[in-house]
Amino acid sequence: MAWFSQGTGVVKSDPERNIWIPPTLTMPLQVQAAYNDEQIFFRYRWPADKPHVYHDMLRYQDGNWVRYGASRTGPDPEGTYEDRVSMLVDDGRVPEFGRYGGYITVGADMRFFTQQASKSEVAADPYIGGKMGANEVQKHLPATRTDMADWRSVKSESDLDAQRASGYFLDLWHWRAGRSNGVNMSDDQLVAGHRISDAGKGPFSTNWDAERNQPLFMFDRDKAGMDALTWRQVQQDSVDFDGIYYLSEDMARPFDPTHEWQQDDVIPRRLLRSGQGSRADISVLGQGRWQDGWWDVTLQRALDTGHPLDDKAFQHQGRYDLAFAVHRDATGSRWHYVSHPYTLGLGRDADLVARYIDGDRPVWNDDGWTDITLFYPGQVSWPQLTSQVHAGAPNIAAGEPVRPRHSEQQLAQYGVEMEFNAEITRQWWLTLGAGLVLMLGLWLGLRRDFTSTTKRGDAQ
Incomplete structure (x- = not known):
């Protein structure tokens, strides 16, 4: 019974239930920040065994x-699947974010959770399906739901x-190694009632003609020197960042199905x-590069984009709340590493201090990094954290922040445990049952011996 209840273990990847556990549950991220009278700059550095820049490819x-x-x-x-670094930003108007970070954006039945909402049900929802045109439950803020x-x-x-006009949203900076780095851009998004x-x-944009089941565009040989990449290039462990690993408008021409x-x-x-527009506010300063096992990416944006x-x-002298995330090892969706919330100060004390510069670009110091530990969050939602199933729910209700109470290692372990909550509970009951059987066996054995001893004594 002991082997049956404990010998096989329960923590293991199970793709059918949307479960995959990373081999390492934490990872480092280094960040620096600077600003001048017009621009703000963030530099990110993190380890990756190899760069993943090829994203969503069509193979003949x-x-x-x-x-x-x-x-x-x-x-x-x-x-x-591309490597990514992302950052959530708030100016104090989403108060829970500064205490609990990205946890507050994780609602019930999220995409790629074991108990995710069905695509058909989400698509039929008037807001997410009808207004947002989505078929998955994505990040959203607590006050956007009753x-x-x-x-x-x-x-x-x-x-x-009205919430958005009052500033109740999170700014999302989203650099993508495959879908934005090639043109020295970062995607610019936000989280409010949905991630948009x-x-x-x-x-x-998407290079696919659904009616003809073929690409819309191909490489222009006169500009790119080729008609297509090869699968062998895509599978190489290294990337020629000075070469061509992406398709952009300035090197594309309409797809020719008659080509050999x-x-x-x-x-x-x-x-x-x-x-164009507000979505194009963030750009890469210099070039985002992977070298010797590390990504090094610097993003820049106007202090005030004019898009409130x-x-x-x-x-x-402003102070802000930040949280970071990294995707690596060709993973997407919720298989990322995230951070605690951190404060940012522009010329004032904070966890991360952005220093003022006179020039148009910062000169970074190797000793100026803020070291941050990222962790795998697992399947932990805000409804769980604020419910009776979480022993710390009263602390959240009292507004006590998460960083002083839980380390990144603890949160990663808790995240994994939540993925296997049912299995762990079952193992607990099996262990209890095995223990009761053991105690019963001992009691029966001792009772038998005691009875036999008593009978022998009576016989004498």
Whole structure:
């Protein structure tokens, strides 16, 4: 019974239940920040065994264009999913964020949770499906729902609009190695009633003709020197950042189905572009690069973009709340590493101090890093954390922040435990049962011996 109840273990990857446990539960991230009278700069540095810049590729196989790199549970086996770094920003108008970070954005039945809402049900929802055009429950803020444990309980559009106008949203900086780095851009999004993109055009579009089952664009040989990439290039462990590993508008031409395509030709399913409007506010300073096992990326943006419904403005002597996340090892969706919330000060004391510079670009100091530990969050939602199933719910209700109470290692372990909560509970009952049987056996054995001894004594 002991072997049956404990010998096989329960913590293991289970793709059918949307479970994949990373081999390491924490990772380091280094951050620096600087600003001048017009711009703010963030530099990020983190380790990755290899760079993943090929994202969502179309591979020519036996006369058909086959997609590689769609969202999946855990790492993409062909490595066709991009590395990413993202940052949530608030100016104090989402008060829970400064205490609990990204946890507050995780509602019930989220995408890629074991108990995720069905795509058909979400698509039929008037707000998420009808207004947002989505079929998955994504990040959203607590006050956008009448009940955070019910993703359907969206407040009225007039309330959502008023919340956003009052600053109740999180600014999301989202650098992508495949879908934005090639054109020196970062995506610019926000989290409010749903995770959405800023107004305007982002740094990429979808290169796919659904009616003809073929790409919309191919490489222009006169500009790119080729018609397509090869699958062999995509599978290499290194990347020539000075070469071509992406397809952008300035090197593309309309797709030619009569071209003599070869087996394992590859065309990116994403077409990169410069972007327009509020969604194009964030750019890469210099070049985002992976070298010797580390990514090094610097992003820049205007202190005040002039888009108050999309972005959080920065100003001298201001103090802000940040939280960071990194995707690596060809993983997407919720398989990332996240951080505690951290404070940012522009010329004032904080966890991360942005120093003022006179020039148009910072000169970074190797000793100026703020070291941050990221952790795997698992399947932990805000409704769980604020309910009776969480022993710390009274502390959250009292407004006590998470960082002084839990280390990153603890939160990673708790995240894994929540993924296997039912199994761990079952093991507990099996262990209890085995213990009771053991005690019963001991009692019966001792009773038998005692009875036998008594009978022998009576006989004498």
